[in-house]
Amino acid sequence: MSYSIALNFEDGVTRFVTCNEGETVLDAAYRAKINLPMDCSDGVCGTCKGTCHQGAFDLGDEYIDDALTDDEVAQGRVLTCQMVPSSDCVVEVPVASTLCKTGTSEVTGTVAEVNLVSATAIELKVTADADIAFLAGQYVNIQVPGSSQSRAYSFSSRPGSRELSFLIRNVPGGLMSSWLVDKAKPGDKLSLTGPMGSFYLRPVARPVLMLAGGTGLAPFLAMLEYLQQHGCDQPTHLIYGVTNDDDLVCVQALEQFAGTLENVSVKTVVASEASDHPYKGYVTNHMDNAPINDGDVDVYLCGPPPMVDAVLGYFRAQGINPNSFHYEKFTPSTPGASEAVA
Known part of the structure; x- marks a missing residue:
């Protein structure tokens, strides 16, 4: 053993x-x-x-x-x-x-698929040439082919599989985005270094609130994959916010998680006033069904800095101190620091 x-x-x-x-x-x-x-x-x-x-x-x-x-x-x-x-x-x-006297480990992988799932998001699927262990929610650095630079992306796939997936923001003129949209093809080789980050799913011992913004949905997909594999006996609620209707991605997968995991619920939110989506505004406008329980909740938050700051401000204004609060900020080219507030 x-x-x-x-x-x-x-x-x-x-x-x-x-x-x-x-x-x-x-x-x-x-x-x-x-x-x-x-x-x-x-x-x-x-x-x-x-x-x-x-x-x-x-x-x-x-x-x-x-x-x-x-x-x-x-x-x-x-x-x-x-x-x-x-x-x-x-x-x-x-x-x-x-x-x-150690550091990150490196594995190579082969591009399996590149899918433009929306105007603002790209799904990259990679088959790793060797096992790569990671915790649900962590990220890896991927070297941009033809350059010495790398970009950090959270796994959106479950730990324990060589079939890896990533949800990547499509940044016009971005180094990785341009390669993925214009040059990448199945069979191309990639170098992945990691895993990295302290933003990962802890043991689920109480209700969980997950808050995602844009492609910050990626680590939560990995977390939900993990929960689907290992079970979930606590109320777990995901609120996923985007700017425009077309930015909503992986909705079918989220509905599947909510439909097969008894304690998991999902709400999608669109900020644009022009949207016909039933839930408009920001994630902080739609916390009514969130299992906050006067702070007896573990909160996970991943999104762009303005969203992270707004959510932190919301909890301060409400006077709510969650049992634990884990958050990660990201920008188009580099990941923000992961932080945890217990």
């Missing part, structure tokens, strides 16, 4: 290692040539301290209180030199990946 351990470093890099039955996370990482922080490896110094956000494990009783207190254990803090997983886990490592 072995388990997959996602190590999330503070610079946004995620590396996956395989931990064998009875093996500590520290030893599994070292076996993968990832030098996690460590001084004693005996549960005495606390140098290897991190936080486990997901998964089951045993810390034993050989560490001392000076290294890890009971309060820290209650908060999910762990010592990787003592942590023996009994399931797949996600561990936050509070240092940069470069300090652990």
Whole structure:
């Protein structure tokens, strides 16, 4: 028996290692040539301290209180030199990946399809040449063929498959957009580096509110794919907002998720006053069915900076402090920083 351990470093890099039955996370990482922080490896110094956000494990009783207190254990803090997983886990490592003599991994892939799903969005499908592990919601850097530059895009496909998909904003004159629209064809090779980002689906233990703007829908498609595969027993509500009717994409897929997942509901919103859509305005105008529960909710938000700022302002104005708040801003050429407010 072995388990997959996602190590999330503070610079946004995620590396996956395989931990064998009875093996500590520290030893599994070292076996993968990832030098996690460590001084004693005996549960005495606390140098290897991190936080486990997901998964089951045993810390034993050989560490001392000076290294890890009971309060820290209650908060999910762990010592990787003592942590023996009994399931797949996600561990936050509070240092940069470069300090652990590791970094992003790179895989190549083959373009399978390029679809202009709207005037403002492109769907890119890629078949990876090797397994690429990621958490639902994370992104990868894709090098633009014929250049030394790369662009960051969130996976819209489920983790665990080599059939990858991305929902990409079609930026007139944009480096990647121009290549996709004018030159890309099935069989072209791509280089993907990652995964990256701290914006990913945590264990669903309470109601979930997902707020997407434009192609910020991509990570939520991956999250819904994950929930469809693993089940969802908490109310989960997605509000997806765009500017114009033609900007709405993947509506059929969203309806399928809502139709097959008992606790999932979806609402689409169009901002344009000229729209005939039943729900007009911004996502913050349509929070009436959102499972906010006086703050007993986990909120995920991904969209352009003005939308993110507006939603943050909405919650402040309402005096609502969600149990956790994870958000990611993006711009046409670069991803914004992922942030989490617990």
